[in-house]
Amino acid sequence: MQNPWIYVGLFLLIGIIIPIIPIAFSALIAPKKPNPIKQSTYECGIETVGVSQVQLKAQYYIFALVFLIFDVETVFLFPWAVSLNALPFFAVAEGVLFILILMAGLVFAWRKGMLEWV
Amino acid sequence: MNFLSDPIKVISTWLTSLLTGWGLSAGLTSVLLSLVGIVLMITAVMVLDIMLVWVERKVVARFQGRLGPNRVGPYGLFQPFPDIIKLIIKEDITPDGADKLVYNMAPIISLGSVIFLWAVVPIAARIYGADLNVALLYMVAAGSLGTLSIIMAGWASNNKYALLGAFRQVAAMISFEIPMVVALLIPTILTGSLSLQVITDKQSGGNWFFLLSPLGALLFLVSAIAELGRSPFDLNEGESEIVSGYHIEYTGMKFGLFYAGELLHAFTFGGFLSILFFGGWHGPAASTYPLLGVFYFVVKAMIGYWVIMWIKYTVPRIRIDHMLMFNWKFLTPLAFALLIVTAVTNSLLKGSSFYMPGMFLSNFLLGWITIEIMRFSSRKQRLAVKAPEPAVQH
Structure with missing residues (x-):
């Protein structure tokens, strides 16, 4: 058969176009009567104070760092998992060692208190 | 033919x-x-x-x-x-101060990211979109786009509740993606391929991976629910505290797309659960009559979807620190332990007649040890907390 990536590329293209259709159709026939009250931000009836794109809590950043480490490591694990059946036991043990080093990182972060939501 | x-x-x-x-x-x-x-x-x-x-x-x-x-x-x-x-x-209202482009793109990406997933889903024998050899990675990538749409919606809405919901969703997503990816490694180890077709074909004849790795299926289910942002992990919506979170400002069809995307996402993950652990479209006579396979696949996906709904409507929402603790201190270590156990058992028992019971037993033992450790640590925590002082009566 043909290259499956051509199919996936076309799929992505149409997959983006299909959700646009109802929005465009709705924009054609829906009423448009904007007014300042209607367009104000809904925050349970209280008027908005300041800008809303505020800075985020630093805790998210730390979790993002831990995530980044683990996500990159799991990408390394995929080739190992695919070829696992063809590998000798020694290579499997090496992979296990790799995971254990990874877990040591998690234990380190845990002991350092990075995993606490404060 | x-x-x-x-x-x-x-x-x-x-x-x-x-x-x-x-x-x-x-x-x-x-x-x-x-x-x-x-x-x-x-x-x-x-x-x-x-x-x-x-x-x-x-x-x-x-x-x-x-x-x-x-x-x-x-x-x-x-x-x-x-x-x-x-x-x-319905009238489509754009709030003041919203970032128009990002605000309008978010619902499209929300539904689009779910539709993308169906490019690689094997629906029945010889009925599938593309047979990618990296379908699992594609699935993780396309699934993460949904989270991108949520943070786009939250950031562009110019609403503090929406922003809070988006932050929470990102925290949940970046945490629960680790156990999910590790749970995806289990079928990969068992088949030696990332292609969803090969993974389904390996499970023909009732040889479901659920029987080989029940813990893996459970891990995938839990982390998928968190990834979907469904209750008990629906902190991104949290109707009673941040009034439906990231899509608070959306009206009309844009809200409809978010809603449709959420439902389809849940159903799709039910489908993936059935493909990865419950044999996908395989069933009696399904390989000769593909239309029967479609039926089996939809039924299995519906059962998966129903389980997700069952959990959603039964379990109350948990707090964000509990959620992250649950992931980093329980799910992630368990997932990696399961990965080690599966890899070692698989390479030790490969080809022997004890393979299937051995895999099941190793999973069972790991689950049992986990429960024992949890029982031990929770008892320690209970003992550490002082008993409340009895009220003094005058």
Whole structure:
């Protein structure tokens, strides 16, 4: 058969176009009567104070760092998992060692208190 | 080769001969055929999505002791259509100070990211979109786009509740993606391939991976629920505290797309659960009659979807620190322990007659040890907390 990536590329293209259709159709026939009250931000009836794109809590950043480490490591694990059946036991043990080093990182972060939501 | 045994091949052969008969080149013909297939597939998925609205409403009604939609058509089956008409003719309000481009792109990406997933789903024997050899990675990548849409919606809405919901979703997503990816490694180890076709074919004849790795299936289910942002992990919506979070400012069809995307996402993950651990479309006579395979796949996906709904409507929402603790201190270590156990058991017992019971037993033992450790640590925590002082009576 043909290259499956051509199919996936076309799929992505149409997959983006299909959700646009109802929005465009709705924009054609829906009423448009904007007014300042209607367009104000809904925050349970209280008027908005300041800008809303505020800075985020630093805790998210730390979790993002831990995530980044683990996500990159799991990408390394995929080739190992695919070829696992063809590998000798020694290579499997090496992979296990790799995971254990990874877990040591998690234990380190845990002991350092990075995993606490404060 | 007849229509019942290979419908796609019959139709594509007929269309190819028709189009090349008109003088089109072979390359263009195959692209055109792909386009027809894609549009058919997406249309089928969208029709399914529309019916999921009815399923969701009916099931939540049953869980809450109500009747649910029962007026429009038999059992309220046509209820989604008036819903859609209502959503389309609603006014579309863009709040002041919203980032227009990002605000309008978010719902499109939300639904689009779920539709993307269906490019690699094996629906039945010889009925599938693309047979990618990295389908699992593609699935993780496309699934993460949904989270991107959530943070786009939250950031662009110029609303503090929406922003909070988006932050929470990102925290949940970046945490629960680790156990999910590790749970995806389990079928990869068992098959030695990332292709969803190969993973399904390895499970033919009732040889489900659920029997080899029940813990893996459980891990995938839990982390998928968190990834979906469904209760008990629906902190991104949290109706009672941040009034439905990231899509608070969306009205009309844009809200409808978020809603449709959420339902379809849940159903798709039910489908992935069935593909990865419950044999996908495999069932009696499914490989000779693909249409029967479609039926089996949809039934299995529906059961997965129903389990996700069951959890959603039974378990109350948990706090964000509990959620992250649950992930980093429980799910992630368990997932990696399971990965080690599966890899070692797999390479030790490969080819022996003790393979299947051995895999099951190793999973069972790991689960048991985990429960014992949890029991031990929770008892330690209980003892560490002082008993409350009895109220002094005067």
